Amino acid sequence: MLKYHDFPTDKKVFIFELDEVIYPKRDYLLQIYYLFANFLEFTETFPPQADLVSFLKQHLEQDGEELIFEHAADTFHFDLKYKEHFERLFVNAVLPVKLLMKEGIRELLSAIVADGKQICILTKGNPLMQLNKIKHIEWGVLASKLKVYFVDELQFRKLEPLDYIADELQIAKNEFVYIDG
Template sequence: MLRYQDFPTDKKVFIFELDDVIYPKRDYLLQVYYLFANFLEFTETFPPQADLVTFFKNHLDSQGEDMIFEHAAEVFHFDLKYKEHFERLFVNAVLPVKLLMKDGIPELLTAIVNADKQICILTKGNPLMQLNKIKHMEWGPLASKLKVYFVDELKFRNLEPLDYIAEELQIAKNDFIYQDC
């Protein structure tokens, strides 16, 4: 568990990855899989939503995210035409339950803010999907204290993310700390 007292006190900016640092990425994935399973059962009447969700969960735990759709389609014999819908859900899903931060993270972020330090999120992956995750997080009063940057967007613009953040915030690179997975 990350705690404020475990970080150097001289840092002005704390930069965190979103997935598996701020919250468990698995929580987002399982909700998207649930939404897709409901959609597919409603559309095709098969497979049963609970069976498909169980398959997704077991696949995620044992083999990860890679090829999860293709393996599910093979096992449950549904049409590959649903892959576009599956992928679109990751970007624009309206989650049934807010995403909660990992244990200790709300206290860590609050301690950083109370120490008059700045918090940034620097997150990898599709910026639209990452933004959707951020939108569904339970930030509470911390929401207005965050500055968000997207690695993929910055790299697309041929910018080194940490250099860009340091320049934008007008700080030296040794004035921040970056915590990723």
């Protein structure tokens, strides 16, 4: 577990990846799978939501995210036309339950802010999906203290993300710490 006192005291900015650092990515994925399974059962009456969620959860744990939709469609014989809806959920779903931070992260972020330091999120992946995750995390008072950057967006603009953040915040690169998990 990360503790504030484990970091050098001279750092002005703490930059965190989102997935697996701030919160467990699995928590987001399972809620998306649950929403998709509910949608599919409501639309087609088959497969039963619980069976599809169980399959998706097991696939995630054993084989990861890759080809999860295709394997589910093959196993449960549902139409591939639902893939667009499945993918759309990742960027605009309203989650039934807030995402909780990993153990000790809220305390770490609070200690950083209490010491007058800046916290940033620098996250990889589809910016719309990452923003949706950020919206569903239970930040509390920390929400107003965050500055968020998207790796994919910065790289698309041919910018090196950490250099960009240092320039924007007007700090030297040795004045921040990047926690990437």
